[in-house]
Amino acid sequence: MVDVWADADAHQLEPILKPIVFNCIIHPFIGMDIDQGLIDESVEKLKKLLEVYEARLSSNKYLAEDFVSFADLTHFFFMRYFMATEHAVVLDAYPHAKAWWDALLARPSVKKVIAGMPPNFRFGSKLIVSGYLRENS
Helix, strand or coil: HHHHHHHHHHCCCHHHHHHHHHHHHHHHCCCCCCCHHHHHHHHHHHHHHHHHHHHHHCCCCCCCCCCCHHHHHHHHHHHHHHCCCHHHHHHHHHHHHHHHHHHHHCHHHHHHHHCCCCCCCCCCHHEEECCECCCCC
């Protein structure tokens, strides 16, 4: 089950969340146009995919079983940034998926990771240089 849900993140969830995160957080910062049509399309795809997560999480606290595993942690990066967008409210319609996310956020180790992952990618304190973020010196 760990492999199944890690693959679901890599091949299903991440490709849906990436356009939302990029268009809502990164593009505005670097002055690129926002593709609202792509955002809307991705949100609709996300709703359908969250139905699958909701079904799975209605019988398990976490994706692989009732314990945190690599499967849950692979979902964390893009979900973290998606949840910093105005579209995060989509998750509220899926109570089991929302409970799963809240349970992850409540873990002390996850709180430590979040401390280094500000919702805006710390664009206010970094420069984009050759496609990479560099800290100001």
